[in-house]
Amino acid sequence: MSRPRTRRLALTAAVITTGVSLTACGDSSKDGANTPTASASSTTAPKGVVTTETAKRLVDAYEKVNNQANKTRNAKLLSTVESGQLHELSKAEYKEWLSWSAKDQKEYGTAFYYRQRKYLIPPADKATWFAVKATSTYDAKYQTLLIFDKVxxxxxxxxxxxxxxxxxxxxxxxxxxxxxxxxxxxxxxLAPDQLGAAYEDFFETGGKKKGTAFAPTESSKESTKIYQDRNSVNGRWADKTFFAADPTFTKAYALKLTSGDVLAVFPTAHTSEQILKPAYRSSFLITPADEEAVYNAQRRVVVTDEFQGQALAELSTAKKARVLGIRYRMVDSR
Incomplete structure (x- = not known):
């Protein structure tokens, strides 16, 4: 599982060198009591995608296997309960674990549990998936929407x-x-499955084009800052550019809200390219940052990083879309 704290909302600090670096450059028994139940007034009520009890068992099993897998970064074990865009982020975390601080490494291996669960189960004839609203013992200030789909x-x-x-x-x-x-x-x-491509404009242009379809939120402001600060470290020697990319998994999920609006969970992705300016290519090289070096430690003229992400947004016919939370993980550097 990708933790909320692992959102990549800071620039990767690659360093340009001439051989020497330049300094300038668990217990899940306490579920919520607000689980929806079928109407007692009808014996022919449609079935849900799964029963509430089955949904509970699936979340419990996920907790158990994920906690086991996180201890040894066992992606194969994790794949028995996790897939899709989430698994792309988790596999990247396992690879990049060696570049983390001892504190972060220890925290990552600490067992977590989902509390205050509310099971959101669609009718079986409307979806193949179900959702769970919960908080995590990683950090109770975050609420999370979990999506389980049939793989x-x-x-x-x-x-x-x-x-x-x-x-x-x-x-x-x-x-x-x-x-x-x-x-x-x-x-x-925008439709839920169009959100990812539109959101990447915050990295490509600072939100000046497609990004105008979104209302300002903490997430969009932080993404815009990444664009604004893209050349703050090595700008004298190199240029950094972001490009929208295709998510590994393209399926989006959406639920109607009591307000009449729509809550959407969607995948998103981009690449960044840092390339030396022509005048420096004959004598300078870029030294990858620690996370980049996990994939390719070689000093080079161009460093291309690939990021996969997932996000949550609220859509309305009366106002602009609001991205409520977004997370990325570097999944490759070349």
Whole structure:
């Protein structure tokens, strides 16, 4: 599982060199009591994607296996309960663990549990997936929306999208099932499955083009700052540029809210390219930062980093989309 603290919201500090670096350059039994239940007034109420009890067992199993896998960074073990965009981030964390501080390494191996769970289960004829609203013992100030989808014949967690503060309330039908929204239908100017490509404009232009479709939030402001500070370290010798990329997994998920708005979980991705200016290419090289060196420690003229991400947003027909939380992980450096 990718922790909320692992959001990449800072520039990678690669260093340019001429052979010498230049200094200028658990216990999950305490579920919430607000789990929706089927209407007692009807014996023909539609079935949910899974029962609440099955959803609870799946989350419990995920906690157990994830905690075991995190201790030894066992991606194969983790893949038995995790897939999709979330697993891309988790595999990257396992690779980059060696570049972390001793404190972060120890914390990562500490068992975590999901508390205050609310199971959001759509009708079986409307979706293949279900969601869980919860808090994590990693940091209770974050609320998270977990998405479990069927991968082959097995349910696995495919998203774990965090936000600070409270998540908006999901609309339930009269049978207590979560109401699904179509991820390809526009809500205002964007559909849930269009959010990732539009959001990457914050890295490409500072949000001056497609980014204008979003209302300012903490996430968008931090992403804009990455764009603004892209050349603050090595700008004298090199230029850094961001490019939108295709997420490894493209499926988005959406739920209707009691307000009439839509809550969307979506994948996103970009690459960054740091290249020496022509005047310095014959005598300078870029030394990769610690996380980059995990993938390629060789000093080079161009450093290209690939980032995969996942995010949570609220869409409305009356106002601009709001990104409530977004996280990235470097998954390659070349």
């Amino acid at each position: 082959g014949s097995i349910y696995k967690m495919v998203f774990s999208a965090y936000t600070e503060g409270k998540l908006p309330e999901v609309s339930l039908d009269r049978d207590g099932h979560a109401t699904v929204a179509d991820a390809s239908t526009k809500v205002g100017t």
